[in-house]
Amino acid sequence: MKKTTIVIGQTAPITEELVKKYGFIITPFVIDWPEMDSLEGNNIFEKMRDAEKKGIKTVPKTSQPSIGICKKIFDDALKESESVVCIAISSQLSGAYNSAVQAKKMLNESDQSKVFVLDTFSTDVSESLIALKAGELAEEGVSGEEIFKEITEMSPNVHLFGILESPKWLEANGRLNHTLSVILSQMQKIGMRPILSVKDGLVKAANLKMQAKNTAQALFKHTEEVIKKPLEEGKICRVAISHADALEEAEKLKKMFEEKYPQVEVSFIALTGIVVGCHVGPGTLLISCSIEK
Template identity: 35%
Template sequence: MKNISLETLKEMFLKSFERIDAEKEEINKINVFPVPDQDTGTNLAKTLEGIKKSIEGKNFQNSKELAKAILEGALNSAQGNVGVIFTGFLAGFFSNINENPINAKKLAEAFERGKEKAFKSILEPKEGTILDVIKATSEVFKEKAEKEENIINIFKEAIEKAKEALLATKEKMEILKRANVVDAGGLGFLMILESFLESLEGEKKEVKKEKMPSEKVKRIIQILSHRYEIVALIENPKVKEEEVKEKLKNLGNSLDIVQIKNKMKIHIHTDYPEEVKKEIKNFGKIEELREEDMAKEVVGEPSVKKVSIGIVTEDVASILPKILEKYQIEIAKTKFEWPELEKIEGENIYQKIKKAYEMEIETRPKTSQAMPKDYLEAFKKQLQKFEKVLCLTLTSKLSGCYNSAIQAREMLSKKDQERVFIFDTLNGVAGQALFVLRAIELIQEQREIEEIIEELKKLIPKIHTYLIFQDPKGAEFIGRITKSQANWIRRMKKLKLHPLMKIKD
């Protein structure tokens, strides 16, 4: 085989997930470095599963499209040291894969760049790890691709060298030697290479059960150097990778960082989770944050800190549909009654109000708060998906929405009432939307609901809503300002003055 087609490249990654998912426990049981939490196989499987979901059942026009999907899936799903390092490898591997088909020299260059990026993603690269296996593979491809065109033959040689490098990890790291195991991440990478070769050869093979030092694991006593694992996904990072390393290097170890386009994945082991999270907040928008107590994980207790909070708000907050969908926000709809609505021309409600004013229509639109049944339905939906519900209402100074939400909560069972928290934003429309967006950020930071509410309370005196009218006729027509106020605004605008109006309590 001289070239790898687009479809074959896609199949290689689908096969790698199947292999790792099937044998993740074999990898887990030899996981003693950097901590004996026995999750390396699981973390690698989760990373590959993210790739699978991004590419399975989809058609791609070229390698660039496929690479983008693979990298997005890996970065969003990467967990643990191994997941972030492997994602770093992929970022380098695909950095120059932009044309079809892929020949041996192109593949050799991809492995070389993957190796470089994998090493770069780690603050302190160590021998005796997955990096050794990646390096050995890259060296074979670099050497053989100069003379050999058959990719399958090169893969076979690379796998043999990767096995040698893997077996040597036990001698390079004292902790592996004492436990009589090879590096778990290295074993995972070897399995991925073997699944790649299987895809290239086009037939399923029996996996040889070769005798390895890892078959007789010695249980040893290990002390965790750091108790907590933090994994964060940052969107639109404000800082470079080197600056992140500098900020976090003294707060723990096992620091891995990978950035792909506008997203950055950060992994660290620490004894200071709150300080780490505080620093991470300054790096950019937190899209996802995971905190795990590795001391609990080692003994089999629930270890991942997981905040599960669903949001309910009203349609007047005008949250974008893509945000509603992404964060599964439920909406309680306020009421708008106006019999003439359908008869008046205009693409939206604002144009229709302006037209109605010009036509001197006497009837006025009427608005009223969302009904308790609207909130009740929204609460029930969120309680099925989340452990707790946070309802952010339109200000009680202008609307009865807050009271409707309170009544709806009373209709729930006693147990469910304790899971629903109602917060009066004391703001409306754009101001209310800011509370929703801030709540999303705090939930992504894994804050508990009581802490979120305290943070939101601090926002109330800081948010002010001001209005500036292009033409006051709409606000006058629906009765929000008087005719006298509207006339004053018109006079001032003739003088090139644009008055601001503030919504007060």
């Protein structure tokens, strides 16, 4: 029997290769967008661009997995492993964490003691980096309880930063008022690039980069400010990148790290998670960095 199974949400972008390597189980979210099947595109972001071209005003909405789905995932995982570690998007951004906690409470007392649910207080590639660490520990045969303790300590040292191509999608989803959306659009036109982050589980403005040539350069400079001192102190830094149909910018960002900081592992590049992606829209670039001792 397997020692520990790692459960992640569809909010956490990751490559198929890593999913297979570590046996991650992915909890699906519900997407509500009646027009989606009629739109052209190979992913949600291409479909969002097509919807814009066609003048479709609706936008995709997402909802968290049900308690029942979470419970079934836990039940199935416990048939094949001694324990389960579930890594969830920030409880401030989604009800997914609560669904997982409630599902755990529905298990019998013995099984409850084998399930550990982590509120990452973050999202997207930050969830993925935490999951990657958990997967590595599970592969080493570490118990679920010990994995949970380690990633709980790790979580505050995992940072997420992002730049939007356009704030209009956040406005369309009701996450940004029109006035602020216009201001952000004007700032971008004159070379000012607002950088967003997740702090205390909520999306907030982190910085403002002036005269950055592109989103990749702006994110590189900001992330560099975070990792430079830890690297000088001999700490280990790892990054992961996600993009909302902006692969070229993601590749540029990866290359910048490889050239200037070869000691920093760029774990992967993946398409932005669908839950975050539906809100931030096409063209968004996100990076997460973890700092370990």
